[in-house]
Amino acid sequence: MARCCPRLSNYWCCCCLPLKPAVKLCTWMMIIFLILTLIFNLIFYGFSFAMIISYIIYIIVIISLILLLIGIHKVKMSFMKQFKLVFLLFLIYQTIMMIWDLKRKFEDRVVYSTDNNKQYKHTIPSEYSTLKKILLIILAIINFCIMFYYYIATCSFIEEVEEDVEDIENNRRLESRK
Numbered sequence: 001m002a003r004c005c006p007r008l009s010n011y012w013c014c015c016c017l018p019l020k021p022a023v024k025l026c027t028w029m030m031i032i033f034l035i036l037t038l039i040f041n042l043i044f045y046g047f048s049f050a051m052i053i054s055y056i057i058y059i060i061v062i063i064s065l066i067l068l069l070i071g072i073h074k075v076k077m078s079f080m081k082q083f084k085l086v087f088l089l090f091l092i093y094q095t096i097m098m099i100w101d102l103k104r105k106f107e108d109r110v111v112y113s114t115d116n117n118k119q120y121k122h123t124i125p126s127e128y129s130t131l132k133k134i135l136l137i138i139l140a141i142i143n144f145c146i147m148f149y150y151y152i153a154t155c156s157f158i159e160e161v162e163e164d165v166e167d168i169e170n171n172r173r174l175e176s177r178k
Contacts, residue, residue, distance in 0.1 A: 034065070065087075
């Protein structure tokens with residue numbers, strides 16, 4: 001089987017831990033982060049069609065992460081493999097939403113007013129200073145890098161387990177032929 005992720009011996013964010021416990025710990029942290037984000041969005045943004053779609057996506061990802069933890073604990077490859085697709089799609093979704101959100105925050109608003117049957121166009125500049133814009137972009141990039149590295153490290157771990165399971169099955173086949 002060809003690997004699509006690099007082989008990692010330990011997790012960069014948890015350098016004191018081997019890969020398996022680090023993946024478990026970071027998966028729990030990701031679940032907690034996503035639940036807190038979901039609660040925050042429910043409180044501050046309420047229910048609109050776009051937000052309901054976002055909530056559904058977050059719930060699917062949380063379920064996927066819980067299945068990943070069960071798969072790691074019970075060495076169930078189907079529970080682990082689903083993570084690769086679900087979290088990749090979530091990363092793509094997150095990236096698109098971050099770009100869209102930053103664009104929306106940074107663009108100037110256009111307001112029209114009418115006076116004496118004449119319509120006037122007013123441009124209201126973005127309320128974010130250049131420094132705030134740069135900080136928001138840096139935070140978005142850091143957020144993406146952390147999630148992308150988590151994805152790569154977890155996929156590397158899954159591929160390692162997959163190789164171990166294949167080796168065990170091959171050894172069993174060889175022993176049964178004797």
